[in-house]
Amino acid sequence: MSQRQLEYDIVIVGSGAGGGTVAKELAPLAARGARIALLEWGGRFDPTRHHSRLELDMAQKYYFDWGGMQTKSKDLTLAFARAVGGSTNVYTGTSLRISQEVLDQWQIPGLTRQDLDPRFQKYERENNVHLSPEQELNDNNKLFRLGCERLGWEVTQFPVNTKNCVGLGTCNLGCAVGAKQGTARVQIPEAEKSGVEVIPWCRVDKVTTHSVEATIIPPLPGFDKGQYVPGPYRMMAKKIILAAGAIHSPLVLERSGFTSPALGRYLTCHPALILVGQHPQSITNVTGHPKSFYSEQFLAKQRFLLESCMYFPFTLAKNLAGYGADLDWLIKRFPQLQMILVLAIDEAEKHNRVLWGRGGKPVVEYRISQQTKRALVQGVRASAQLFFAAGAERVHAPGAGRFLVSRNEAPRLDSIVTEDQFLLGQISIAAAHLMGGCRMGTDPKTSVTDPWGRVHGHRHLYVADASLFPAAAEINPYLSIMAIADRVAQAVREDLGVNS
Amino acid sequence: MAALSVLDELSPNKRAQIERILALMDEYLVFLVPLFSELSMPQQNQARHQLRLFLAQQDGANLRLLTVFLHLMNFWCLVSRRRRFRSLTQVQKDRLIQQFFASPIGLVRKGFWGINTLAKLAVYSQDCVHPLINYHPRPTPKGIS
Structure with a gap:
């Protein structure tokens, strides 16, 4: 099939927290006549038509590889989404500002809270970030807070970005009532009003100097077709902004022949465990917002965070380390x-990377370090303490050598849950937040872009997503992605010689 | 319809490979997730079909790994117990599965994790099991978007 050509001034690749933000920030240029395209591999979801709230159905629709991609080892x-709005469709909307301590460790000139705070304020306002009122918090969340308080641990309520939330509790499967204020609900519609063209079902294969090679793919059944017929396209552009996420942004650059010692490397992902405590009585858990509290009690020294959460059967x-009657007993x-x-807060290590595998599929090489393993084991012990303090009778604690730990064993948790029994491959560990791969910095030997997201040596090409993070964000990252993408949009405007 | 088209597009070889995995999985499904036996026959078939759809998305290398590992489980059962898995007592089954689950060899643990996860997917991903596990999410209200 012959390649069709489309002409733009600016092409943005990916429409998640980064791409959606850049699209809205550059939209005033579209209003003045610039041609801007926002390309998205996935489709445009309509809350009323496409949300069955069934796990596998939604996983197939939203996630690459049904959300079950595994690392090489x-x-x-790893779970990451493709859809207009990207992973902002399937997060819980928890909206935190990255700390100055983390920014200090990143050592990116100019990237400070002073620079980011006005940007945070803007997106907190636009995306309706607020604290849920007490009457909307369910027992699952309140028990997390109660456990922390009884143990004397620090506990903080998550600001969330919902509007008219009805507490369906299935945020990670996409919001079936459109309550979550991600880029698909806020920034992208705003960009479209100004004339930014959103092109769904568009997989980007390569970027070259001033052009993007892409393929329009057929939509999934039940979704509307895009405006272009399926087939290969070349999109000409003066400026190209990659915001395809920590897996695909580096891979697009790699496939396009870009070479950098840091490209695809220093991947971090906040390796995570889902743990369960069983209470003697029924609690409200599957209705209401699933994630209301977190604790940084162990962040500085033991390098892990605890968050309340609620998942589906x-x-x-999948995340319980067990099988058979024990598993059934608990889930019933x-x-x-x-x-x-x-x-766990994982270190940015050069050997952790993404690359193309055979058959054109991404391969992620990631080694769970001894430090991460230790943090997870300590996190299991701390969670078990918290569950028991909140009144749980039994706790599923991977690394305990048995499926459940009883309340009367609580004083001996340190000797029951051990690193020796925490066996990789037996215990389900999931990447919570993918970061790195196109890290920003000043030295091209250790970074892919400059502090403003410009790819080193290529002034027409930018990156604007979590792949820019030089190391882990140490919090849920979407608001930080938006603030940093906002900086990249500023750089694009400045490089074009326009103010806003 | 979507599901049908995915399966229709499979090569005969891949389809045969998937059916082989499903047949091998049947040996272990009820033990790994006993709830499977509480499902009606159509629900059990639906569970198998769900697995079929999931496997259809996997590449050949992954399917080969799953097949090899299931054969390895059968082989180890025959060698160590001199009987097929389904003929073992509950206690014998548990001991055998524990050898895979807690194996000192990482590759064996990872292989078993894959099989165990497939069994969990077949059963717990079905909405028909929701009443059996007392999982009652709030219904989606009409007319809100």
Whole structure:
């Protein structure tokens, strides 16, 4: 099939937290006549038409590889979405500002809270970031807070970006009432009003100097077709902004022949465990926002975070290290289950990387370090303490050598949950937040872009997503992605010689 | 319809490979997720079909790994217990599965994780199991978007 050509001034690749933000920030240029395209591999979701709220159905529609992609070593799974709005469709909307301490470690000139705070404020306002009122918090979340308070641990409520939330509790499967204010609900419609053209079902294969080679793919059944017929396209552009996420942004650059010692490397992902405590009584857990509290009690020294969470039957089952009657017994008590997510803060290491594999599929090489393993084991012990402090009778604690730990064993958790018994490959570990691969910096030997997202040596080409992060964000990252993408949009405007 | 077209597009070889995995999985499904036996026959068939759809998305290398590992499980059962898995007592089954689950060899643990996850996917991903596990999400209200 012959390649068709389309002419633009600016092409943005990917429409998640980064791409959606850049599209809105550059939209005033479109209003003045610039031709801007926002390309998205996935489709445009309509809350009323496309959300069955069934796990596998939504996983197939939203996620690459049904959300079950594994690293090469097969001890870590990665889930990342393709859809207009990207992963902002399937997060819980928790909206935190990256800390100055983390920015200090990143050592990116000019990237400070002073620079980012006005940008954070803008997106907190646009995306309706707020604290949910007490009456909207369910028992699962309140028990997390109660456990922390009883133990004397720090606990903080998550600001969230919902509007008219009805508490369906299935945020990670996409919001069936459109309550979550991700880029698909806020920034992209705003960009479209000004004339930015959104092109769904568009997979980008390569970028070259001033052009993007892409393929329009047929839509999934039940979705509307895009405006272009399927086939190969070349999109000409003066400026190209890659915002395809920590897996695909580096891969597009790699396939396009870009070479950099840092390209695809220094991947971090906040390796995570889902843990469960069983209470003697039923609690409200599957209705209401699933994620209201977090604790940074162990962030500085033990390098893990604890967050309240609630998942669905298969996701839960997959993440429990066990099988058979024990597993059934616990899952049948779903109304009694409290859940906690442990997020390890992983170091940015050069050997952790993404690359193309045979058959044109991404391969992620990621080694779970001894430090990460230790953080996860300590996170399991801390979570078990929290569950028991909140009143749980039994806890599923991977690394305990048995499926459940009882309340009367609580004083001996340190000797029960051990690193020796925490066996990789047995325990389900999931990548919570993918970051790095096109890290920003000043030295082309250790970074892919400059501090403003410009690819070193290529002034027409930018990156604007979590792949820019030089190391882990140490919090749920979407608001930080938006703020940093906002900086990239500023650089694009400045390079074009326009102010706003 | 979507599901049908995915399966229709498979090569005869891949289809045969998937059916082989499903047949091998049947040996272990009820033990790994006993809830499977509480499903009606059409629900059990639906569970197998769900697996079929998932496997259809996997590449040949992954399917080969799954097939090899299931054969390895059968072989180890025959060598160590001199009987097929389905003929073992519950206690014998548990001991055997524990050898895979907690194996000192990482590759064996990862292989078993794959089989165990497939079994969980077949059963717990079905909405028909929701009443059996007392999972009652709030219904989606009409007319909100």
